Amino acid sequence: MNFEFSEEQTMIKDSVSRFVREQYDFDTRRGIIESDDGISREFWSMFAELGWLSVPFAEEYGGFGGNVEDIAAVMEEMGKGIVVEPYASTVVVFGGLLSASTNAALKEQVIPSIIEGACLGSFAYMEPQSRYEMSDVSTTATASGEGYTLNGVKTVVANGGTANKFIVSARTSGSQYDHSGVSLFIVDATAPGVDVKAYKMMDGQSAATLTLSDVAVDQSQLLNAVGEGMDLIEQVMPQILIGLSAEALGIMATLNTLTVDYSKTRQQFGSPIGSFQVLQHRMVDTFMACEQTKSMLYRGLCESKSVEQGEVDALALSKTVHALKATVARYGKTIGEEAIQLHGGIGMTDELNIGHYVKRLMMINTTFGDGDFHQKRFNQLSYSA
Amino acid sequence: MDIKFSAEDIAFRDEVRAFFTAEYQGGASTRLSDNVETDYKSGIVAWQKKLHAKGWIAPGWPTEYGGTGWTSTQKFIYETERGLAGIPDVVPFGLKMVAPVIYTFGTEEQKARFLPRILSSDDWWCQGYSEPGAGSDLAALTTSADYAGDNYIVNGRKIWTTFAQYADWIFCLVRTSKGIRRQEGISFLLIDMNTPGITVKPIVTIDGKHSLNEVLFEDVAVPTENLIGEQDKGWTYAKALLAHERTGMAEVADSKRMLDGLKQRATAEVNGGKPMIEDPVFQMRMSDIEMELMALEYTELRVFASMASGGMPGPESSLLKIKGTEISQAIHELQLQLAANYGGALPSGLSNDELGHDFAAEARGKYMYGRAATIYGGSNEVQRNVIAKAVLGL
Numbered sequence: 001m002n003f004e005f006s007e008e009q010t011m012i013k014d015s016v017s018r019f020v021r022e023q024y025d026f027d028t029r030r031g032i033i034e035s036d037d038g039i040s041r042e043f044w045s046m047f048a049e050l051g052w053l054s055v056p057f058a059e060e061y062g063g064f065g066g067n068v069e070d071i072a073a074v075m076e077e078m079g080k081g082i083v084v085e086p087y088a089s090t091v092v093v094f095g096g097l098l099s100a101s102t103n104a105a106l107k108e109q110v111i112p113s114i115i116e117g118a119c120l121g122s123f124a125y126m127e128p129q130s131r132y133e134m135s136d137v138s139t140t141a142t143a144s145g146e147g148y149t150l151n152g153v154k155t156v157v158a159n160g161g162t163a164n165k166f167i168v169s170a171r172t173s174g175s176q177y178d179h180s181g182v183s184l185f186i187v188d189a190t191a192p193g194v195d196v197k198a199y200k201m202m203d204g205q206s207a208a209t210l211t212l213s214d215v216a217v218d219q220s221q222l223l224n225a226v227g228e229g230m231d232l233i234e235q236v237m238p239q240i241l242i243g244l245s246a247e248a249l250g251i252m253a254t255l256n257t258l259t260v261d262y263s264k265t266r267q268q269f270g271s272p273i274g275s276f277q278v279l280q281h282r283m284v285d286t287f288m289a290c291e292q293t294k295s296m297l298y299r300g301l302c303e304s305k306s307v308e309q310g311e312v313d314a315l316a317l318s319k320t321v322h323a324l325k326a327t328v329a330r331y332g333k334t335i336g337e338e339a340i341q342l343h344g345g346i347g348m349t350d351e352l353n354i355g356h357y358v359k360r361l362m363m364i365n366t367t368f369g370d371g372d373f374h375q376k377r378f379n380q381l382s383y384s385a
Numbered sequence: 386m387d388i389k390f391s392a393e394d395i396a397f398r399d400e401v402r403a404f405f406t407a408e409y410q411g412g413a414s415t416r417l418s419d420n421v422e423t424d425y426k427s428g429i430v431a432w433q434k435k436l437h438a439k440g441w442i443a444p445g446w447p448t449e450y451g452g453t454g455w456t457s458t459q460k461f462i463y464e465t466e467r468g469l470a471g472i473p474d475v476v477p478f479g480l481k482m483v484a485p486v487i488y489t490f491g492t493e494e495q496k497a498r499f500l501p502r503i504l505s506s507d508d509w510w511c512q513g514y515s516e517p518g519a520g521s522d523l524a525a526l527t528t529s530a531d532y533a534g535d536n537y538i539v540n541g542r543k544i545w546t547t548f549a550q551y552a553d554w555i556f557c558l559v560r561t562s563k564g565i566r567r568q569e570g571i572s573f574l575l576i577d578m579n580t581p582g583i584t585v586k587p588i589v590t591i592d593g594k595h596s597l598n599e600v601l602f603e604d605v606a607v608p609t610e611n612l613i614g615e616q617d618k619g620w621t622y623a624k625a626l627l628a629h630e631r632t633g634m635a636e637v638a639d640s641k642r643m644l645d646g647l648k649q650r651a652t653a654e655v656n657g658g659k660p661m662i663e664d665p666v667f668q669m670r671m672s673d674i675e676m677e678l679m680a681l682e683y684t685e686l687r688v689f690a691s692m693a694s695g696g697m698p699g700p701e702s703s704l705l706k707i708k709g710t711e712i713s714q715a716i717h718e719l720q721l722q723l724a725a726n727y728g729g730a731l732p733s734g735l736s737n738d739e740l741g742h743d744f745a746a747e748a749r750g751k752y753m754y755g756r757a758a759t760i761y762g763g764s765n766e767v768q769r770n771v772i773a774k775a776v777l778g779l
Contacts, residue, residue, distance in 0.1 A: 292681065292704075295683035323676040383662045384663065
């Protein structure tokens with residue numbers, strides 16, 4: 001039994017950590033967000049050179065051949081710097097779906113461009129009516145000739161403003177809420193009929209409304225068999241949720257450290273506020289919240305490995321991943337709110353980094369289902385008469 | 386990162402399981418009872434004697450004094466299996482509390498005299514720490530021990546003394562001199578409960594039962610040979626013991642078992658024609674606890690892994706007691722909630738069937754007495770003080 005990252009993982013973790021510490025200070029980040037692009041292409045090229053963009057991809061496509069543990073190692077450090085470059089969106093989500101798909105030709109074509117930094121990806125699944133229910137798909141893919149024609153609207157598409165490729169979920173059969181009949185297509189941002197209306201989210205990352213009007217796609221743009229999109233999504237979702245939770249853990253740990261440090265220096269009533277017991281106990285509670293989140297993340301990582309090796313069934317991992325996302329939601333909120341409260345007035349300012357960490361945590365919460373959504377899923381899997 | 390056990394460890398786990406199944410489930414369990422007034426002592430002592438005969442009574446002790454020589458992994462497996470099997474832990478006061486002090490700080494004579502009878506459960510020990518004026522602030526204790534030739538003369542009151550009514554011996558912190566710091570001048574004394582001048586007064590707790598006591602000392606003569614270590618240095622020994630007491634209080638396996646029981650009961654209990662386990666609000670309450678417990682299980686594993694690799698328990702260890710007790714209390718609360726109106730019924734001549742629930746009385750008792758878990762062993766507020774200071778550096 002061990003809960004250490006491997007030597008290789010520690011190396012990549014350290015390299016991301018060093019980047020965040022030495023090159024991604026808060027003002028640099030602010031400058032990037034305020035720039036026209038909203039991300040730093042320079043840093044993105046550097047991520048490519050350092051091999052970070054290749055982490056989860058198979059070696060046959062030029063990847064590092066990493067697993068979910070490697071992703072978690074990188075994401076935790078990205079969280080500590082609230083890095084706005086679309087690593088999660090491009091590498092973990094878009095790349096994860098593509099990597100697990102059965103379309104070898106498509107993988108051969110697209111994965112190398114992700115690794116070299118040319119392809120910025122996005123997963124367009126949410127619709128105006130669907131909230132967190134990913135199988136609620138009314139965007140249609142109608143067979144026409146050798147391919148399909150896509151029509152529909154996708155909302156709050158993560159990294160929508162910068163992505164040059166989208167994975168789009170569209171219905172090839174069945175009715176709106178059916179689990180089967182959803183297909184996944186890769187669509188170019190510049191394809192005729194694709195309209196992208198980009199805007200900013202409160203965490204500094206971009207999003208977009210994606211309108212598809214008679215967009216022609218070829219068979220070869222299908223990620224896997226027609227109608228089996230949900231299976232692919234569900235296969236990859238544990239890894240995606242673990243990656244996002246690792247990012248959240250990095251943020252939570254950072255917020256706690258910043259808050260404890262501040263309480264040691266901020267003087268009121270002639271003493272550092274950290275000497276007051278009522279505040280000490282609140283900081284102990286946020287410390288415990290962070291440790292418990294870390295334990296749940298490690299549980300997810302260990303069980304992912306056990307599932308791979310056939311020692312644990314996929315149901316156990318599903319339960320754990322729902323519990324992990326619900327825990328991140330609950331304790332992320334606790335830690336974020338306590339960080340602002342304990343900082344007092346200064347915690348309310350846009351100038352201080354605290355609020356920006358909190359806003360990214362809030363966005364992670366609503367990405368792929370909030371705490372209540374995942375806790376209900378956990379309940380469905382755990383409790384029945 | 387993985388949680389794999391070696392083949393040897395799995396073989397050990399199977400051995401422990403087989404022993405528990407054969408010796409506990411079949412036999413000892415029927416004699417063990419929560420009824421502290423009647424047959425609790427004979428039941429638990431009988432079980433502890435079985436463990437002693439097997440050589441498994443004191444996994445935490447060094448082998449030279451009768452420990453098992455298990456690796457930390459084996460100790461962890463043993464504790465987990467015990468909890469999952471629903472077997473109560475050994476009575477801690479002798480085996481887990483005073484014994485480590487005796488074998489660490491005691492004389493050879495003291496070791497030879499006390500340790501074998503602790504191992505065999507022939508002596509029942511109780512703990513004389515808290516006083517009416519010294520609870521969380523233990524250093525405020527005032528029970529005095531005045532040096533008088535061959536004896537100390539002890540006067541004072543100890544309180545919240547669990548199972549003093551059964552005890553042959555009590556280990557006490559007493560004040561032998563007034564030091565500059567309150568922690569100085571405290572000594573660690575072993576006192577025979579049969580010594581003239583000791584009176585045990587029962588304290589009935591809110592579960593209606595008698596497990597706690599007040600112990601009064603009036604001119605009690607204690608031979609100086611019963612002093613542990615040096616006079617006035619008892620605080621140091623007690624602190625070492627407190628650290629010992631705080632480990633292993635997460636009781637994850639016990640809580641997992643209780644939660645399984647809760648789910649079964651929630652399946653059987655019906656409200657408006659629907660099992661409670663399908664009630665969405667009750668489901669949220671259950672999963673609040675279950676998810677926290679899933680995390681705590683890994684927190685415990687993390688602590689254990691760092692100890693197994695020879696390290697000291699990291700910062701995560703200090704939350705085990707707080708979270709572990711909060712979780713067990715939360716489970717008790719839901720059990721009582723399930724019992725609904727029956728939860729209030731006091732013991733009577735009526736049968737379980739007539740009362741409608743076989744678990745209601747137990748649920749009430751566990752809930753009421755379970756409130757103690759966040760008070761004893763260093764209250765959870767004191768634990769938070771410890772983390773604030775030792776981990777957060779506040």
